[in-house]
Amino acid sequence: MASIYIKSFMCPHCHTKCSFFGKGSNRAFVLNCNGCSKPVYFEVPDSWNIKEDYPQTVIVELESITDYYPRLIPNVNEAIPKEVADDLIEAIKCENISASKATVTQCRRAMQTTCLLKGTPNADLIDQIDELEAKRIINPTLKDMAHTIRMIGNWGAHPQNDPLRDVTLEDASEILKFTSELLDEVFVRPARIRELKTKKGIT
Numbered sequence: 001m002a003s004i005y006i007k008s009f010m011c012p013h014c015h016t017k018c019s020f021f022g023k024g025s026n027r028a029f030v031l032n033c034n035g036c037s038k039p040v041y042f043e044v045p046d047s048w049n050i051k052e053d054y055p056q057t058v059i060v061e062l063e064s065i066t067d068y069y070p071r072l073i074p075n076v077n078e079a080i081p082k083e084v085a086d087d088l089i090e091a092i093k094c095e096n097i098s099a100s101k102a103t104v105t106q107c108r109r110a111m112q113t114t115c116l117l118k119g120t121p122n123a124d125l126i127d128q129i130d131e132l133e134a135k136r137i138i139n140p141t142l143k144d145m146a147h148t149i150r151m152i153g154n155w156g157a158h159p160q161n162d163p164l165r166d167v168t169l170e171d172a173s174e175i176l177k178f179t180s181e182l183l184d185e186v187f188v189r190p191a192r193i194r195e196l197k198t199k200k201g202i203t
Contacts, residue, residue, distance in 0.1 A: 001025050002054035006042070009062065010096045012072040013038040025050050043067040062098040062169060072096050079191035080183050084113050088183065095169075095176050101155075103172035107179040108153025111146055114186055125150050132186075142185055145178045 001023040008017050014036035022031035027050070028043045043066045044050075050058055074092040076085045091106035108125075115128035118137055122128050129150065133143040152175050155167055197203070 002050050003057040004029055004031060004050070004060060005057050006031060006060045006062075006065075009040075009065070009068075010072055010092070011035055011038070012040060012068075012070045015072075015075055025054075041069045065097065077184075077188045077191075079188045081113075081117055081187070083117065084110050084183060084187070087113060088179065091176055091179065095172050098169050100167045100169050100172040104149075104153045104155070104167055104175045107149050107175050110179055111149050111153070111182065114183065118186065137186060138182070142182055145182055149175055149178055149182070 002025055004022055004024050006020040009020055010016070011018050011020075011033040013033060016033075016035045018033045018035035020031035020033055020040065020042075022029065022039075024030065027046055027048050028041070029050075030039045030041050032039050042060070044060060044064050045066055048064070072093060074089045076088055080088065087106050087110035091103050091110065094100075094102040094106060112125050112128065115125065115132060118132060118135070120128040120131040120135075122131060126147070129138075129143055129146045132138045132146070133140060138146065152167060152171060
């Protein structure tokens with residue numbers, strides 16, 4: 001059978017982006033995660049039809065994966081409210097199947113829901129983000145990060161005339177990281193501080 005390699009895929013077992021390697025043929029095969037060694041079943045388009053005697057390692061890009069099993073069930077910190085967590089989970093799932101525009105759109109939704117939950121009722125997301133900084137919920141660096149998520153999220157949600165604004169998988173992965181960092185600052189770290197202060201009797 002042919003050797004098959006995937007450079008980076010979010011393992012549904014260990015929840016880590018790892019490479020996968022194994023052997024297979026045709027358009028369906030089982031590869032092992034190089035992080036936890038557990039197997040994942042993958043499918044690629046019919047047009048691939050990998051031959052058993054193929055002499056070189058077949059490199060499978062994320063965009064070429066049409067299906068996989070078991071499904072990824074993302075872990076999200078319980079301090080993040082469900083309304084926000086649902087959008088973040090959807091973004092993680094989209095990124096793992098190379099749905100770039102859907103990823104950044106869900107990140108934008110997660111951020112706007114965060115703004116609403118933190119008491120920024122302005123209809124315009126630009127003003128909502130600025131108000132988060134004015135309330136000192138986020139700092140200037142996070143405000144810049146939030147506006148970047150907003151702008152690229154808009155590109156994912158709305159057709160653009162400028163082809164240079166196409167959202168790549170690399171863009172989507174970076175925006176997902178930004179979103180996770182933003183939610184960590186807004187929800188997770190304050191929850192950790194409250195928990196420690198309660199534990200130590202600090203008021």
